[in-house]
Amino acid sequence: MFNIENFDIKLNTDFIGRVFVYADELASTNTFLMNKNSGYNQSGTVVLAEKQLTGKGRKDRVWYSAPESNLTFSILITKDKFLFSNSSLINFVASLSVAVSIENLFQLKTELKWPNDVLLDGKKSAGILIESISQGNKIERMVIGIGVNVNQNSFQGLFNYPPTSIRNELGRTVEREKFLAEILNNFELLLEKIKHNKTEVLNDWKAKCKMIGERISVIENDLEKFGIFYDIDDDGFLLLQTKDGIEKIHFGDVSLG
Ligand code: BTN
Numbered sequence: 001m002f003n004i005e006n007f008d009i010k011l012n013t014d015f016i017g018r019v020f021v022y023a024d025e026l027a028s029t030n031t032f033l034m035n036k037n038s039g040y041n042q043s044g045t046v047v048l049a050e051k052q053l054t055g056k057g058r059k060d061r062v063w064y065s066a067p068e069s070n071l072t073f074s075i076l077i078t079k080d081k082f083l084f085s086n087s088s089l090i091n092f093v094a095s096l097s098v099a100v101s102i103e104n105l106f107q108l109k110t111e112l113k114w115p116n117d118v119l120l121d122g123k124k125s126a127g128i129l130i131e132s133i134s135q136g137n138k139i140e141r142m143v144i145g146i147g148v149n150v151n152q153n154s155f156q157g158l159f160n161y162p163p164t165s166i167r168n169e170l171g172r173t174v175e176r177e178k179f180l181a182e183i184l185n186n187f188e189l190l191l192e193k194i195k196h197n198k199t200e201v202l203n204d205w206k207a208k209c210k211m212i213g214e215r216i217s218v219i220e221n222d223l224e225k226f227g228i229f230y231d232i233d234d235d236g237f238l239l240l241q242t243k244d245g246i247e248k249i250h251f252g253d254v255s256l257g
Pocket of ligand 1: 028029030052061073074127146
């Protein structure tokens with residue numbers, strides 16, 4: 001059981017999580033907040049579900065998460081001109097806020113994998129799915145879905161990347177309430193920071209990305225490309241150095257080799 005009072009005491013934000021919805025079961029927290037008719041339209045609203053019936057991952061994958069063990073939640077952003085015109089940067093805000101929170105609370109070393117996976121000891125501990133609704137070419141609603149493996153201790157099924165949890169890496173159960181508040185506190189701080197000091201946020205992100213400078217393969221739109229992970233540009237896109245020059249990659253799955 002998630003204790004909302006314990007969460008609230010640790011929440012130190014102006015608007016993120018100030019409207020907080022706790023659900024025993026939902027199809028998907030992202031799907032719930034993407035729906036304008038959900039009744040929740042205030043920017044910063046957070047929805048946490050103990051169980052998702054059809055948790056969604058990137059690239060139409062399924063996100064499996066043991067009920068009541070982990071954190072599966074979504075954050076709604078409705079009014080943010082900067083983010084809506086720099087939407088690729090939200091990946092960095094979200095994944096860095098999870099990584100920094102893990103390091104602050106549990107002193108575990110995190111690694112970030114482009115565009116937004118959080119790894120512990122080379123295994124995936126958190127994934128992020130960002131969805132948005134546009135009117136013409138203008139985003140009007142953005143939902144940042146975050147799944148963190150917190151206290152789950154075994155993983156069944158086929159994963160495109162080996163999973164782990166905080167508990168497995170730390171050797172003890174952790175308090176989800178304090179952890180969620182820490183993530184939301186850092187999320188709001190980084191959201192503000194990226195508007196004024198994008199370079200610093202991107203540099204902090206890059207410092208945790210060990211693949212930069214390595215030979216990688218990227219699958220973008222079913223096409224596999226090989227090269228050196230040269231850098232991440234100011235818009236958050238991956239720059240791949242190939243034999244033909246530097247190519248900008250917008251989305252994709254990156255692996256070493
Ligand atoms: C990925 O790595 O493929 C992204 C996983 C994102 C999972 C989270 S759990 C909360 C939110 N609701 C969903 O249906 N998906 C995201």
